[in-house]
Amino acid sequence: MADPISDLILRVALRDRSAFSALYEATSAKLFGICLRVLKDRAEAEEALQEAYVKVWNNASRFSITANSPISWLAAIARNNAIDRLRARRPETVELDEEMGGADETPDPERLVMSRETGARISACLDELEANRADAVRGAYLDGYSYQELAEQFSVPLNTMRTWLRRSLMSLRKCLET
Numbered sequence: 001m002a003d004p005i006s007d008l009i010l011r012v013a014l015r016d017r018s019a020f021s022a023l024y025e026a027t028s029a030k031l032f033g034i035c036l037r038v039l040k041d042r043a044e045a046e047e048a049l050q051e052a053y054v055k056v057w058n059n060a061s062r063f064s065i066t067a068n069s070p071i072s073w074l075a076a077i078a079r080n081n082a083i084d085r086l087r088a089r090r091p092e093t094v095e096l097d098e099e100m101g102g103a104d105e106t107p108d109p110e111r112l113v114m115s116r117e118t119g120a121r122i123s124a125c126l127d128e129l130e131a132n133r134a135d136a137v138r139g140a141y142l143d144g145y146s147y148q149e150l151a152e153q154f155s156v157p158l159n160t161m162r163t164w165l166r167r168s169l170m171s172l173r174k175c176l177e178t
Helices: 002-012 016-039 042-062 070-088 109-127 131-141 148-154 158-177
Strands: none
Touching: 002 016, 002 042, 002 070, 002 131, 016 042, 016 070, 042 070, 042 148, 070 109, 109 158, 131 148, 148 158
């Protein structure tokens, strides 16, 4: 027996508006949660959700029952859309005081030394990880790549990438605590 969400997506691919409405009813709360978690702004998350469903409507024919879990497929669309919005945000405007040379915010020598030491410790701990795991951590947390992008880059399943990152962060925490 086929999954009801899969059936709805297949009917949406045939431009069935009632199926689209039912799909929205069945999945919008979960997808909104994903958008809200990424964007941390309710209004922007609502806009991202709307855009995600437009993408679902336009790309439902690309859904493959054998290759994708329907919820994973929908969640990836919502998450990637929210991440795209996050990346597209304009940098915050510069305050006039900063532009006019307000207070000197250069760290004092003690903070510079501490910052360098912390950076060196993190770097040393990253070096203790397997090279591909360390590269994945840098990609996710320094370069802003999504889990899906990293999974594709390293040619591993999405859940494997999540496991790599979770275990790597646990190893880093343990290393930094010693």
